[in-house]
Amino acid sequence: MDSHLKAKELLEENKTFIEKPNKQWFLKVFILAVLICIGLYALVLQITKGHLITGMRDNVVWGVYIVNFVFILGLSYAGALIAGIFHLARVEWAKPLQRILKLITVFALIVGPVYILLCLGRPERLLNLFLYPRIQSPITWDLIAIMTDLIFCIVYLYFTYIKDFALLRDNSANLNLYGWRKKLYKFLALGYQNTPEQKKLLNRALDIMAAIIIPTSIIAYSLLAWLFGMNLKVGWHSAMTAPFFVLSAVYSGIALLIIIMWIYRKTQRLEKVFTDNHFLYLGFSLVILSLFYGYFYFSQYITDWYNIQETTNRLLSKYMDFSQYGIHFSVAIFMVAFLPSIIIGVPWFRSINSIAITSVFVLAGLWVMRYLMIVPVLETPYLPMQDFRESWVHYSATWIEWSLTIAGIAICVLFFVVASKLAPIIPISEMLEKKGENKFVIFYKTRRKLSKG
Amino acid sequence: MDMKPKYILTTALLFLFFFYYLPAKTTAAANIQKKTKTRLKVYYEKLANSDKKISIILFQGTGKKMKGIENAELVLTTFDLDNERQLTTIYTDANGNAMLIIEAKYLFPKDERGYSVVKVMYSGNDSLKAAQKKVKFMDLNVDVSFEIVDSIKLITVSTFEIDSIGNPKPIEGVKLNIGVERLFSTLYLSKIETNKKGIGTMEFPEDIAGDSIGTINVIVKIDDNDDYGTITKAKKINWGTIVDYSNVSENRSLFGDEAPLWMIISVFVVLAGAWYHFILAIYKVLKIKKIEPKILNEPL
Numbered sequence: 001m002d003s004h005l006k007a008k009e010l011l012e013e014n015k016t017f018i019e020k021p022n023k024q025w026f027l028k029v030f031i032l033a034v035l036i037c038i039g040l041y042a043l044v045l046q047i048t049k050g051h052l053i054t055g056m057r058d059n060v061v062w063g064v065y066i067v068n069f070v071f072i073l074g075l076s077y078a079g080a081l082i083a084g085i086f087h088l089a090r091v092e093w094a095k096p097l098q099r100i101l102k103l104i105t106v107f108a109l110i111v112g113p114v115y116i117l118l119c120l121g122r123p124e125r126l127l128n129l130f131l132y133p134r135i136q137s138p139i140t141w142d143l144i145a146i147m148t149d150l151i152f153c154i155v156y157l158y159f160t161y162i163k164d165f166a167l168l169r170d171n172s173a174n175l176n177l178y179g180w181r182k183k184l185y186k187f188l189a190l191g192y193q194n195t196p197e198q199k200k201l202l203n204r205a206l207d208i209m210a211a212i213i214i215p216t217s218i219i220a221y222s223l224l225a226w227l228f229g230m231n232l233k234v235g236w237h238s239a240m241t242a243p244f245f246v247l248s249a250v251y252s253g254i255a256l257l258i259i260i261m262w263i264y265r266k267t268q269r270l271e272k273v274f275t276d277n278h279f280l281y282l283g284f285s286l287v288i289l290s291l292f293y294g295y296f297y298f299s300q301y302i303t304d305w306y307n308i309q310e311t312t313n314r315l316l317s318k319y320m321d322f323s324q325y326g327i328h329f330s331v332a333i334f335m336v337a338f339l340p341s342i343i344i345g346v347p348w349f350r351s352i353n354s355i356a357i358t359s360v361f362v363l364a365g366l367w368v369m370r371y372l373m374i375v376p377v378l379e380t381p382y383l384p385m386q387d388f389r390e391s392w393v394h395y396s397a398t399w400i401e402w403s404l405t406i407a408g409i410a411i412c413v414l415f416f417v418v419a420s421k422l423a424p425i426i427p428i429s430e431m432l433e434k435k436g437e438n439k440f441v442i443f444y445k446t447r448r449k450l451s452k453g
Numbered sequence: 454m455d456m457k458p459k460y461i462l463t464t465a466l467l468f469l470f471f472f473y474y475l476p477a478k479t480t481a482a483a484n485i486q487k488k489t490k491t492r493l494k495v496y497y498e499k500l501a502n503s504d505k506k507i508s509i510i511l512f513q514g515t516g517k518k519m520k521g522i523e524n525a526e527l528v529l530t531t532f533d534l535d536n537e538r539q540l541t542t543i544y545t546d547a548n549g550n551a552m553l554i555i556e557a558k559y560l561f562p563k564d565e566r567g568y569s570v571v572k573v574m575y576s577g578n579d580s581l582k583a584a585q586k587k588v589k590f591m592d593l594n595v596d597v598s599f600e601i602v603d604s605i606k607l608i609t610v611s612t613f614e615i616d617s618i619g620n621p622k623p624i625e626g627v628k629l630n631i632g633v634e635r636l637f638s639t640l641y642l643s644k645i646e647t648n649k650k651g652i653g654t655m656e657f658p659e660d661i662a663g664d665s666i667g668t669i670n671v672i673v674k675i676d677d678n679d680d681y682g683t684i685t686k687a688k689k690i691n692w693g694t695i696v697d698y699s700n701v702s703e704n705r706s707l708f709g710d711e712a713p714l715w716m717i718i719s720v721f722v723v724l725a726g727a728w729y730h731f732i733l734a735i736y737k738v739l740k741i742k743k744i745e746p747k748i749l750n751e752p753l
Contacts, residue, residue: 058637134712135712135716135717135720136712136713136716141720144720144724148724148727148728151731152727152731155731155734155735159734159738162738162741190738190739190741190742190745191741191742191745192741192745193745193746195744195746197744198741198744198745201737201738201740201741201744202737202738202741204734204737205734205735205737205738206734208730208731208733208734208737209731209734211730212727212730212731212734215727216727219723383635383640
């Protein structure tokens with residue numbers, strides 16, 4: 001069957017999800033909007049009453065907001081990194097996952113940095129970072145990295161949509177769409193007609209973007225890690241921080257990808273697209289990453305444990321003390337380092353649903369591990385804390401912080417709901433490209449020379 | 454059949470009871486509005502410059518339901534023998550807090566035992582009950598001096614009251630916290646207690662970091678004493694170890710005024726490389742529009 005006929009067939013199968021929205025769609029948007037409004041109310045309260053209504057105090061100056069910032073940016077960089085690698089390595093089975101990965105990247109990169117603004121007591125002073133940047137400061141590095149990555153990722157996402165916009169433009173007559181959407185597809189398709197020259201140009205642009213997105217993501221997340229690693233604080237000051245951050249990001253990105261795939265498979269009946277094999281391959285990746293995570297964490301822990309410094313011992317004892325963070329630590333480390341090996345590793349437990357549920361636990365566990373990396377460390381300074389009230393020493397998030405956290409998740413979900421209405425959640429055109437049709441731009445000439453030789 | 458009027462009567466009475474009498478009673482009760490109890494907390498503190506501070510919190514409820522009362526008028530009075538004399542009137546802020554700072558030169562009248570009393574009164578309103586609270590304190594003086602005996606650095610603190618004829622009277626058994634001022638809070642070094650002469654001493658450690666000439670600010674504090682309230686005294690001395698911060702900056706270029714050359718070059722090479730390829734990719738995509746065939750290709 002010709003590729004354009006296959007494309008039409010795939011578009012026909014998925015047209016209900018991109019055509020004019022129904023009541024169910026509006027209900028989803030309404031629920032998400034309510035959650036976002038609660039978050040906005042909390043934000044207004046926080047701005048008018050100050051940070052006193054959050055759990056953050058002089059000593060523990062970072063709380064749930066910074067945990068969300070680190071965690072969500074990790075998901076973003078993971079999305080970019082995995083998408084870039086899959087694209088450049090021409091992984092055929094991973095083609096249907098490309099769009100989800102790129103959407104995770106962009107949406108997380110938009111929402112994540114908002115949490116750093118919520119941490120600021122005087123957010124208007126953020127402007128000074130642009131007016132008076134110091135190239136020596138890891139905060140400036142991170143600012144440059146996030147801005148660069150955001151621009152690159154938005155443009156990369158758009159490039160991957162061009163073929164599908166052209167497909168929608170050419171088939172809009174058969175679809176029940178609003179008039180403005182037809183005009184939008186025509187404009188965004190950039191006159192793409194799938195001629196060999198156009199295809200070559202677009203594929204080269206995609207290859208270049210994929211190639212620069214991979215190092216950009218690794219550098220950007222490493223820079224974020226160095227915000228912690230460059231601190232002389234116990235628990236942060238380690239050469240392991242950046243590699244550990246990147247590993248955690250990829251791990252959480254795969255877990256989120258499985259969850260989103262599972263949701264779309266269930267709600268849009270995409271069993272033919274997101275097949276059992278996708279879940280198995282990504283599930284096994286989770287097992288491998290969980291073992292790596294366990295190894296990295298153990299390596300970090302035992303190095304710290306051998307350190308006889310008093311402050312280090314105080315911090316580590318908090319992770320083992322069940323009256324402090326013992327329960328959080330035990331449950332989280334079980335979820336991230338052992339659970340995938342048990343549920344996905346043992347065939348008896350393994351199923352599509354169990355892989356998805358394990359991913360939910362892994363994601364939750366990784367969030368808690370981020371929390372444990374930040375809050376207990378801030379509660380354990382080198383100098384003893386004196387003349388402080390209890391609430392200054394022990395951090396406890398308030399409903400303001402939780403509602404803004406939920407609002408952030410709701411915004412990401414809302415973006416997904418809107419994006420999957422605007423265009424198919426699977427890259428139809430890309431999926432239908434024949435194997436070997438899209439030659440890899442960087443090694444193309446090298447391969448030709450080799451074959452001649 | 455005879456029983457029927459009885460049932461009707463009973464039902465009617467119950468109806469009247471539930472739908473007229475009980476709601477009427479509840480409404481009547483609601484009309485007599487209960488006033489909410491208010492509470493006051495008053496603290497006395499003598500500041501480092503010898504000014505006196507009266508801190509007040511006016512609130513309703515307790516525990517998690519505790520809520521400050523905003524913009525309430527508080528009348529402060531003091532007692533000269535049996536005569537009550539008004540000091541001033543102040544208002545609470547949004548959290549129910551109010552504060553009065555009295556200059557050191559103002560002398561509070563004392564009773565026969567040497568105590569001064571400040572009374573804070575809140576007169577209440579339509580919904581809030583009135584409240585009042587007294588705080589009683591003695592005016593204790595704290596002096597800090599430094600001496601070196603046999604190469605040992607000693608901080609000496611003396612505590613005394615001024616009697617009615619103006620002579621200092623040493624006070625024994627006063628517990629004092631001694632510390633040094635750090636960036637965010639005080640680092641406490643020791644707790645001492647004054648002897649019969651009203652004097653307490655403490656050996657100053659050799660390893661406390663000072664500024665570029667070794668100056669440190671020694672803080673002596675009495676915390677919430679039953680008789681004297683909270684008293685803070687501060688005095689500077691160059692007993693700290695000298696920390697030359699300019700050298701620190703040179704050694705750790707990350708915090709220097711100028712970024713090292715390798716860092717500037719690295720950042721610009723990485724950014725230029727990334728942005729060059731980014732612009733190249735955009736250029737290629739924009740060319741798609743330019744080479745759009747005029748005769749439509751087979752639809753996608």
